Amino acid sequence: MGEIRALRNMDDDEVFSFAKRIAAPYDLVMQAKQLGRLPVVNFAAGGVATPADAALMMQLGCDGVFVGSGIFRVATLRAGQGLSAKRLPTTPTRRSSQRSVPVWGAMVGINLNDTKVERFAARSE
Template sequence: MAKARVWHFIEAQILEVIGVEYIDEIKVLACSDEENYINKHKFRVPFVSGCRELGEALSRVRERAVLIRIQVLNYMDDDELFAFAKRISTSYDLVAQTKQMGRLPVVLFAAGGIATLADVALMMQLGYDGVFLGSEVFEGSDPFKRTCSSYSSCCDALQ
């Protein structure tokens, strides 16, 4: 991943040509352009964009950002959290819980391409609350016994 400044599409073009896997569009100066983000539709490489609130996040997604970076809650004290909760018309408790968890307080599921118990273990260690197993797990003879056996072995190995 490499950084390109907001509006500096030439920087993004150079990064794409040299083969970076992601472009992180950042605001580095107080004078950075708040309105004219890079037209991400002209690039094959995915973009990461920062935002301060949901509307801005949705705008970055519409522009084709594939990762959104939101850090504002991490730096707020209790008074700022309270004011922020009031400004967005939600409860202080929900905002404080979001800050404490470091993510939205919703159940986070992984799905798609989860075919082995190693895949499940990876998703759980990455912080997912649940995993939808692919049907491949249940193919073959006695899938229940095989899954339980693999699960026990996997859990023993990870502890």
């Protein structure tokens, strides 16, 4: 935390030198200076299932949410409803909470007991 406090007191030239010294992108270091903290990004591996879930993560303080392509699957939704995560709401709404209920079913996985599944790791069994 001491380095971020020192970063907040640096001028732009010092920030550039600091970013170069720690081998970090200048714009990321400038963002940390402006925020007074490191940006927090959530890499969601299945835990964020709908656009409303991503909006909730942003409301909880995440600066960004990386999601899989399954969040945009719109098999039974009307056109455009499932792609509403382009603009995440900054305040909770009834509409966004309704989107958190998946109406298209679970994402399809791989049945490892299936004999047709190709195994990539060699086993010594």
